Amino acid sequence: MRKDIGRLKIKTILFIISFKLKLYCKNLPLKITNYSTLIFILLLLSINSFCQTNVKKDVSNYLDKTIGEEILNINNGKIHIDPYNLKNTNNYYLNKNFVNGSVFYDNQLYENILVKYDIYKDELVKSFENNNTFGITLINEKTDYFLIDDKKFVNIDNKYKYLKAITGFFEEKYLGKNISLYIKHIKTAKETIIETTLYTEFKEYNNYQLLYNSKFTSVNTQKEILAIFPPLKKEIKEFYKKNKIQEETNPYQFKADLIKFIDNNL
Structure with a gap:
């Protein structure tokens, strides 16, 4: 319900901005044909005053699609x-x-x-x-x-x-x-x-x-880890012994589990 109310407010504000913006753009020296782009940019900037977070996210995603990918910052590269x-x-x-x-x-x-x-x-x-x-x-x-x-x-x-x-x-x-x-x-x-x-x-x-x-x-390496945490030397070596198979088969996850183990023992 709140989301529907938020969208209704968006449509109302959009109509007002659209009307005023078109009147304003007629007096500009540059010809602007894509009013929707500017309208949605202004709408996104002013949305904090009347819309909740989930509605803002929907509008932001819709804005990216509406104005076209070709002018988004992320296409600058x-x-x-x-x-x-x-x-x-x-x-x-x-x-x-x-x-x-x-x-x-x-x-x-x-x-x-x-x-x-x-x-x-x-x-x-x-x-x-x-x-x-x-x-x-x-x-x-x-x-x-x-x-x-x-x-x-x-x-x-x-x-x-x-x-x-x-x-x-x-x-x-x-x-x-x-x-x-x-x-x-x-x-x-x-x-x-x-x-x-x-x-x-x-x-x-x-x-x-x-x-x-x-x-x-x-x-x-184990040597590098022991050099950082000498007080946990015994515990770290024991961890290596208990998890030797994981170290060989999945070193990626083994390292993460080891660091978590050390963190919990500091």
Whole structure:
């Protein structure tokens, strides 16, 4: 009921703004033909005074569709080109195809858009007009975070302004009370020539970074972890022994469980 009332108010305000805006635009030196774009922009700016949060979200999403993708900030970037002939199926993306995700870009949240993460270049690519062939490489500095495949990637440079040795997009794997775990997905490239054709082979590995006392430290090995938490040496070694199979079969989840275990014992 409240949502319906909010939408009714939106329609009323929209009619008033539309009428006044058209009268105003007639006196402008530039000819404006797409009144709906300006109307919805003004509407979104003034919506706080009469609409609840869930209605605002609906209007924001509707605005993105109404004004057209071609003028959204998230379409400001360079054309993405796939220049590689792959030797095998292991490409340089987190996913080869565009998948549904969310991006916080240029101080605005964009939901339900098609994106893919270029791990090799550490860049986020957005589908152009929902096309699986053409994409736009977003500007890293304007990308605060994105969500894809139930993973959240944050721009470590934007989130933590202080001096650090790491940079780029990191998966935010575990956020704890005392410590947090970030994972850098990395892909290396190796080129080979087969019958005068150049092929590229990509291999992936992860770099685990621990945030503790406002400092990032590598935690790729047991030795590195023990050096950070000497008082928990016995407990950490015991954790490794009990979870040896998981460490071998699923090191990605093992590391997250280990950091959570340490966090609960600090």
